[in-house]
């Protein structure tokens with residue numbers, strides 16, 4: 001109860017003030033090296049599961065991008081077969097501050113700086129209305145605890161509504177990849193998909209030679225007819 005009140009006030013203030021230091025640049029060699037491997041991981045995961053769509057003007061949405069530390073991995077995957085695409089990342093809590101007083105927004109600007117046709121949107125997924133050929137959704141909040149732990153007000157916990165909304169954003173033949181953390185969350189994700197009558201392919205445990213996360217990840221592929 002108190003935590004939700006605190007999260008609600010904090011969220012309101014950071015979205016009103018949008019306070020941040022400007023022009024973030026990562027200087028820590030270890031973090032830069034880790035980021036390269038994580039981008040390789042994200043690229044590899046898309047490579048493993050997405051079917052390449054050769055149509056012109058592809059539109060792609062990444063949901064819950066945080067500081068979009070993996071934007072280059074996603075960019076590299078789509079750039080490997082498309083010469084003309086627009087990649088958007090949407091993040092509800094874009095103005096959340098790190099202890100160094102840079103916001104996720106500023107850090108995301110650094111990660112997408114040299115990537116053409118890539119946009120980071122500080123917005124709620126539920127406000128997005130366009131259609132997309134691809135949607136990527138890494139680690140959605142499908143239980144309340146992590147959402148609260150990450151500092152979001154409880155009113156944003158709407159897993160069913162969000163999933164249905166995301167599904168409806170897919171264009172004809174569109175593909176959506178959802179990656180969950182841990183077997184328990186994957187089971188909840190599966191039940192949500194079943195409850196909403198959304199057809200899916202269960203991908204099981206996600207593995208990549210490029211990076212290994214401490215918590216196992218599981219995936220689902222959804223295709224729009």
Ligand SMILES: C[S@@+](CC[C@H](N)C(=O)[O-])C[C@H]1O[C@@H](n2cnc3c(N)ncnc32)[C@H](O)[C@@H]1O
Nearest residue numbers: 064065066090091092093123124125126138139
């Ligand atoms: C667990 S994090 C995942 C971050 C990132 N995708 C990754 O792979 O590490 C979930 C993110 O979803 C964001 N989020 C939650 N609800 C959202 C909404 N309605 N619209 C956009 N982003 C949302 C959260 O703020 C958080 O940054």
